[in-house]
Amino acid sequence: MNEKLAAATTMGAVTLHVADLDAMTAFYRDVVTLQVLGAEGDTVTLGRAGAPLVVLHHSPELGHAARGSAGLFHTAILFETQAALASALLSVAQRAPQLFTGSADHLVSQAFYLNDPEGNGIELYWDRDRTEWSWTHGQVEMATLYLDPNAFLQEHLTEQAAAGATATDAARIGHVHLSVGDVATARDFYVRRLGFDATASLGEQALFVSAGGYHHHMAMNVWNSRGAGPRMPALGLGQVDLALPDADALGELGERLTHFGTQVADDGRTLTFQDPWNNTLKAQLAA
Numbered sequence: 262m263n264e265k266l267a268a269a270t271t272m273g274a275v276t277l278h279v280a281d282l283d284a285m286t287a288f289y290r291d292v293v294t295l296q297v298l299g300a301e302g303d304t305v306t307l308g309r310a311g312a313p314l315v316v317l318h319h320s321p322e323l324g325h326a327a328r329g330s331a332g333l334f335h336t337a338i339l340f341e342t343q344a345a346l347a348s349a350l351l352s353v354a355q356r357a358p359q360l361f362t363g364s365a366d367h368l369v370s371q372a373f374y375l376n377d378p379e380g381n382g383i384e385l386y387w388d389r390d391r392t393e394w395s396w397t398h399g400q401v402e403m404a405t406l407y408l409d410p411n412a413f414l415q416e417h418l419t420e421q422a423a424a425g426a427t428a429t430d431a432a433r434i435g436h437v438h439l440s441v442g443d444v445a446t447a448r449d450f451y452v453r454r455l456g457f458d459a460t461a462s463l464g465e466q467a468l469f470v471s472a473g474g475y476h477h478h479m480a481m482n483v484w485n486s487r488g489a490g491p492r493m494p495a496l497g498l499g500q501v502d503l504a505l506p507d508a509d510a511l512g513e514l515g516e517r518l519t520h521f522g523t524q525v526a527d528d529g530r531t532l533t534f535q536d537p538w539n540n541t542l543k544a545q546l547a548a
Contacts, residue, residue, distance in 0.1 A: 262513070262516060262517060262520060263456075263513045263517070264456060264517070265456045265457075265458065265472070266455065266456040266457055266472040266503075266505075266510070266514065267472065267473075267505055267506050267507070267509075267510035267513075268472055268473035268474070269472075269473060269505075269506035269510075269547075270472035270473065270478070270503060270504065270505050270506065270510070271433070271472075271478070271503075271504045271547065272433070272434040272435065272436060272437060272478055272479075272501070272502065272503065272504065273313070273434065273501075273502025273503060273504045273543075273545065273547075274306070274308070274313040274314055274315060274316050274434065274502045275314070275315055275316070275333075275336045275434060275437060275498070275500070275501055275502070276315075276316040276317075276318060276498075276499035276500040276501075276502075277315065277316070277317055277318065277333075277379075277381055277496075277497065277498065277499055278318055278320035278323055278495070278496050278497060278498075278499045279317050279318065279319060279320065279379055279496065280319075280320070280321055280323070280379060280496055281378070281379070282303065282305060282317060282319035284378055285317050285377065285378065285379060286300075286305045286307070286317060288357070288377055288378055289307045289315050289317070289377070290307060291352070291356060292352055292353055292356045292357045292360075293307075293315075293338070293349065293352070293353075293377075293383065293385070294348065294349045294352050294428055295307035295308055295309060295314060295315060295432075296308060296309060296428075296429070298311065298313055303318060303319035303320075304316060304317065304318050304319070305317045308432075309429070309430065309431055309432040309433075310429060310430065310431040310432070312431065312432075312433060312548070314338060314432065314433065314434055315336065316499075316500075318499055320496060320499075323494055323495055323496045324495060324496065325379075325380070325495060325496050325497075326492065326493070326495035326496065326497055327493075327495075329485065329486055329487075329488075329489060330440070330486060330489055330492060330493075330495070331439070331440050331441050331442055331486050331489040331490075331491070331492050331538035331539075331540065332439070332440055332486075332492055332495070332497050332498045332538075332540065333381055333382060333437075333438075333439060333440065333497050333498035334382055334438040334439055334440045334480070334482060334484075334485075335374065335381075335382030335383055335384045335437075335438045336381070336382070336383055336384070336434065336437055336438075337372075337383075337384035337385075337386055337434065337435045337436045337437065337438065338383070338384065338385050338386070338432055338433070338434060338435065339386055339387070339388060339432060339433050339434070339435030339436075340385065340386070340387050340430070340432050341387075341430060341431055341432065342387065342427065342430065343371070343387050343413075343416075343417040344417055344418070344419050344421075344422040344427055345387075345422065345427035345430045345432065346371070346373070346385060346386065346387045346417070347413060347414050347417040347418040347419075347422055348418065348422040348423065348425070348426075348427045348428065349385050350373050350385065350410060350413065350414060350418075351414060351418055351422075351423060353373070353375055353385075354410075354414075357375070360375045360376050360377070360378070361373070361374070361375045361410075362374045362375055362376060362382075364408040364409075364410050364413070365405045365406060365407070365408050366404075366405075366406040366407070366408040367403045367404060367405060367406075368389075368394070368395070368402055368403055368404050368406070369388060369389055369393075369394050369401060369402075369403055369476040370386045370387060370388045370389060370476070371386060371387050371389075371408055371413065372384050372385070372386035372408075373385045373386070373408075373410060373413075379496060379497075380497075381497055381498075382438070384438070386435060388435070388476075391474070394476060399458070399459075399460070400459075400460060400461055400462070401460045401461055401469075401476045401477075403461055403469070403476065434502075435478075436471075436477050436478050436479060436480065437478075437479050437480075437501050438479070438480040438481070438482070439479065439480070439481045439482075439498075439536075439538075439540060440481075440482060440483070440484070440485050440486035440489070441481040441482070441483060441486060441489065441536075441537075441538055442483065442486060442487065442488055442489040442490060442537075442538060443465070443483060443487070443488070444462075444464075444465050444466065444467065444468050444481065444482075444483060445465070446537050447468050447481040447536075447537075448468055450523075450536050450537055451468070451470050451479060451481065451536070452468075452470060453521070454517065454518060454521040454523060455514070455517075455518070455542075456472075456514065456517060457470035457471060457472055457478065457479065458470060458471055458472065458474075460475075460476060460477055461476075461477065463482075465483070466482060466483060466484065467480060467481065467482035467483070467484070468480065468481050468482075479501075489538065490538070491537070491538055491539040492538055492539040492540065498540060499541065500541045500542070500543055501540065501541070501542045501543070502542075502543050502544075502545065503542060503543070503544040503545070504544075504545065504546070504547035504548070505544055505545070505546060505547065506546075506547055507546065508546065511532060511544060511545070511546060514532060514544055515527055515532050518532070518534055530545060530546070531543055531544065531545040532544040532545075
C-alpha cells in the first residue's frame, strides 16, 4: 500500500455555506477579484481563468458556529505574480479596508489577510521560487516577518495592474488552513492516513503538511479551537477539494483511507470523507 499522496496532488475549490448569497458573491467578485464562473440555484462558483476557487452555497437555515469550534481558519488564494497580488490588495484597501487583518513575509511567501463579511478567513499570497526556500531535515523554514502592505503596493502595483489588467490572470487555491481540536489527532489523520508529508510544526499549536515538496497544501492549528470536538452543522466551511493527478492516485488514496477505517463515499470518480472534526474533504481528478 502506497503510504503517500501523489506528489502532483494540489488543492481544489473550497465550498462555503453562506447566509447571504448575494452579498458574499459581490464580496468575492468585487473585493477579492474573482470572477463568477457559474450560478445555479443556491450555488455560485467563483474563480480565475476558468478554474473554480470558491463555491458559495446558500444555507440560510444554518447559524454561525459556536466560538472555539473547529472549521476553517482561512482559504489561501495563490497569485502567480506580485503585480496580480498587488491588484487584489488594492481592491481590498479600496473596497473593504475594515476587513483587512494583517500581512506577513513567511520567507517562502508574501501574504495578506482579511475576513469575508461572514467571518471566514482569507489569505491572498504570492510564492517565492522554490529555489529560495530553505529546508532542514525535511522541514521547510517559515517565519512571520513584518510586511508593509503600503510598501508592497508601491513596489509591485503597476499601472496596468491598477487598471485591472491582471484581473483575469490565473490564480488557485494554494492551501487551506483549518482550526482543529488538537495537533496530534490532526497529524494522525492528515499525515498517517491521508498521506501528506509533514513540512513544519509549531509543537502542539500547529502543523503544516503538503505533497510533492510544497511548503504546505494544508495546515491545522488550535489557536482558536483547542479541545474542539466534531463540528455541528453551521455556516462556514462546507468542503475542501483535493485534486489528484490520475486514477491510480485516487484509487491508492481510497485504499489507504479504507485500510485505516475511515468511512469513504466512492462514486467511481470522487472520494468524499471527513476528518476527525467533521470537516468534509472531496478528492477527485484534477481538471
